[in-house]
Amino acid sequence: MADAPYKLILLRHGESEWNEKNLFTGWVDVNLTPKGEKEATRGGELLKDAGLLPDVVHTSVQKRAIRTAQLALEAADRHWIPVHRHWRLNERHYGALQGKDKAQTLAEFGEEQFMLWRRSYDTPPPALDRDAEYSQFSDPRYAMLPPELRPQTECLKDVVVRMLPYWFDAIVPDLLTGRTVLVAAHGNSLRALVKHLDGVSDADIAGLNIPTGIPLSYELDAEFKPQNPGGTYLDPDAAAAAIEAVKNQGKKK
Numbered sequence: 001m002a003d004a005p006y007k008l009i010l011l012r013h014g015e016s017e018w019n020e021k022n023l024f025t026g027w028v029d030v031n032l033t034p035k036g037e038k039e040a041t042r043g044g045e046l047l048k049d050a051g052l053l054p055d056v057v058h059t060s061v062q063k064r065a066i067r068t069a070q071l072a073l074e075a076a077d078r079h080w081i082p083v084h085r086h087w088r089l090n091e092r093h094y095g096a097l098q099g100k101d102k103a104q105t106l107a108e109f110g111e112e113q114f115m116l117w118r119r120s121y122d123t124p125p126p127a128l129d130r131d132a133e134y135s136q137f138s139d140p141r142y143a144m145l146p147p148e149l150r151p152q153t154e155c156l157k158d159v160v161v162r163m164l165p166y167w168f169d170a171i172v173p174d175l176l177t178g179r180t181v182l183v184a185a186h187g188n189s190l191r192a193l194v195k196h197l198d199g200v201s202d203a204d205i206a207g208l209n210i211p212t213g214i215p216l217s218y219e220l221d222a223e224f225k226p227q228n229p230g231g232t233y234l235d236p237d238a239a240a241a242a243i244e245a246v247k248n249q250g251k252k253k
């Protein structure tokens with residue numbers, strides 16, 4: 001078998017309505033903007049141009065990732081492949097910050113607290129009340145989950161813990177059968193996966209940001225270790241600019 005037998009592609013959803021408004025989103029199920037739809041389509045074109053054609057796709061249960069996957073696959077002429085959706089790929093639950101303006105939150109709490117909530121590995125935002133406006137506690141799509149598995153806030157460490165069982169139980173088996181796997185998910189659920197794949201330290205993961213709509217391709221060896229550490233963005237220039245923009249969210253608008 002080749003040195004890097006497994007092909008994995010990570011794709012963060014295109015710009016969402018709340019990315020555009022600069023609001024903390026988390027589990028709130030917002031749609032793509034027209035720009036986000038274009039990003040998703042472009043992501044699929046990049047896949048096609050690179051000859052990286054997914055055989056199976058895994059998404060979260062959130063509309064922005066579901067639609068991004070569909071638009072990208074249509075652009076790559078792979079709209080027909082099997083789809084699996086799971087809450088374990090959802091965005092990090094942002095607790096009581098869901099629906100809050102990032103710039104206002106930064107101004108109100110200061111940069112240190114803002115960055116702790118946004119990027120520290122193990123400091124979750126305050127919990128969101130079960131019956132709050134932006135709570136998903138009673139959303140029917142999570143009705144099958146015992147209440148203790150339905151988050152009311154999460155730090156990245158919590159996301160790693162709830163995401164990894166899906167990686168091992170659903171994604172790895174697809175890779176093992178030789179399929180090229182597309183994972184269409186979210187900024188922080190993909191940061192959790194990248195942390196695991198690349199062995200990023202708890203401290204260094206704070207500085208890692210993932211842009212919207214640009215496929216990140218990994219070649220994994222037989223031990224599922226990246227042969228191209230950090231992955232390869234299919235449009236590296238656009239990715240570099242977009243990573244800066246994600247990093248600076250809250251500081252503008």
Ligand SMILES: O=C(O)[C@@H](CO)OP(=O)(O)O
Nearest residue numbers: 023024025026091118187
């Ligand atoms: O609001 C969110 O859910 C995430 C992703 O958009 O934001 P951040 O990059 O600030 O973690």
